[in-house]
Amino acid sequence: MTNAQIEIQLIAALVAVACALPGTFLVLRKMAMISDAISHAILPGIVLGFFITQDLNSPLLILLAALTGVITVVLVEFIQKTGLVKKDTAIGLVFPALFSIGVILISKNANDVHLDIDAVLLGELAFAPFDRLFISGTDMGPKSLWVIGTILLISVVLLFLFFKELKLSTFDKGLATTLGFSPVILHYGLMTVSSVTIVGAFDAVGAVLVVALIIAPAATAYLLTDDLKRMLLLSCLFGIIAAIAGYWMANILDASIAGSMTTVLGMLFLFVYLFSPKQGVLHGFFRERRQRVEVSLLIFLLHLQNHTEEEERHVNHLREHINWQKVRAKTVLELAAKNNLIHTSNQIISLTDKGQEFTDEALKYITTNKATAIEDLKERFFLFRG
Amino acid sequence: MELIDFFTDYTLRTITLGTAILGAICGMLGSFAVLRKQSLLGDAISHAALPGIAIAFLITGVKDANYILIGALVSGLVGTFWIKGIVKRTRLKSDTALGLILSLFFGFGMLLLTFIQKMPNANQAGLDKYLFGQAATLVEKDVWIMAIVTGISLLVLLLFWKELKLLLFDVDYTKTLGFNTRFLDILITTFIVLAIVLGLQTVGVVLMSAMLLAPAAAARQWTNSLGVMVVLASVFGAFSGVFGTAISASQNNLSTGPVIVLVAATFVVISFIFSPSRGLLFREIRFRKNRREIHLKKTLTFMYHIAKNHENVSHPHTIRILNNFQGFTRKTLTKLEEKQFIQIQGNDWAMTEKGYVEAKSIFNQIGKEND
Known part of the structure; x- marks a missing residue:
């Protein structure tokens, strides 16, 4: 790896982390789209600032553009x-x-401005190492590294200082207000930090x-x-992964x-979207299917309990009576048998003692409307889940 | 460029017609997006169309507008239904889902575009016009496609008018009446995606959403009727298209997209301020008028309290005793005098018979409202 490559990855990783911190709160506060608005709307600020300062990394430009965001x-x-x-x-x-307005400003002055539309949409990360900061002749590294590093440092400090306030106002606005934290100040504080971060990352x-x-x-x-x-740490981690894997891709x-980098983030999201242990689509699919079988099982057991006469408990009759398809009836029967809730003799199904007990308790929970208790009950009785 | 060019120059006529039709269809379908509170969906869809454009080019290897339209349509639809899937199946809220799909698809699209640009002997020139749009590239065939799609969507809108209207304003009621809301939802969403995809060539991926929103948001200010709103939005959209194209054609170096968006935004600002029933200007005027009237009434009732203690209601009083009363200004006094409710002589005021009757009725009315 050359020096420039390391620097690019470092800048990319810092940008990703700096974005992930405010991003977490924006997502939790249901304000994600405001970041889209800010990132587009700062363009005229950046262009005007560029006309004044002629330097994309100047602090004045960053402040001006962040002001446009706010x-x-x-x-x-x-x-x-x-x-x-x-x-x-x-x-x-x-x-x-x-x-x-920003795009028109750029294209009207396209000739004398070192700022083109591609840079607006894509950034110029690859060129970042060439714009270096010199302090009294010494090379201090790329300018954008210093810019994004400073922004990141400020947001980390702010995050540590106001973590409790931010957390509270994100999850319980009413309580935060009654405790005396001004929601307006926190809101605009977050907006300012987001704007500054977006401006800093814009260049990259x-x-x-x-x-x-x-x-x-x-x-x-x-x-x-x-x-x-954990969410903050994880999102920083995902950002860093995207930065490094994205660079090599x-x-x-x-x-x-x-x-x-975005594509890597997209793949990460797709993977988690499908396979997340609690929130994932596949998990939801299996959970839904299991719950369907369990409900069927409960109906089936209640049916058995209600009918003492033999013809009501005949295997074939059950299929007709509860109106299940063959496959589903088989799954339910097997599940019940595996858990020793029923026993079958001569094609006649009856409840075992354990099954009887389970059904009684389940019925009690259902009639008293305590739906959550059913889950405990299932934990106690089921060895094998559907 | 002269105005007359529009009617004589063949290319310009084609382009103007194209942007006018585009504006009309966007206004028409945008009305539904705005009223369904799906304003930002357009933004997400238009960005999500970008990878489709790139993939269509990668597969076919030619820059044929039709293939690219199909690619954009497919990828826009995939994005839309993924957004719906994320909202339905996970705990992420719709704003997160929109921003996520928008940026991820767009990023992937940009990856593909830059990849295509670097490909050897690739005939890629012009794919980036889809970013900000270039109306100058419209040819007669494109205009025909736009016209046909507009015709079809108009037909579908008319056919399902009352169902869609019901869906907009009362989803639950629509369901209980037995309409298939899922079908209606997919129908209107598909047409919105279609309108966006049509506009990509002219307005571009990045700004297409404004084309959908702005005419509808402007039209909304002038009417409370869906039919009128759709028609108005189409008119606003068409005019934004035409003016925007004209302005951008008259200058070098101007993409059409940003100019059209700014023209449409001007329509919105004008509507926000000058709409008679909802506009900010008339609202402020009404507000001030009401406040003045209340001041007037307050002063009059205050005078009534003083006057009724005297046998002769027109007994003169000095103006000074009004000083500790807040609603009173010199202006209110002159106004009251103009209406002949009081008479002013020097530093004294006296209630007239007419004023007394008026004040009494106001006083009684207030009393009644308090009960």
């Missing part, structure tokens, strides 16, 4: 407050307009893909854990680094 949020909230349109429409109206990954770095790691982590700290395909 103004966007205020504007969206103002439009929403007039009640003329809903919040999502307000977001959808504000950012394309501001973004358009571009307008649209910064949204991916904000939302995707947090969303993926949210499917894996219920713990805020881009290297192999000779394509955009930001694009392949």
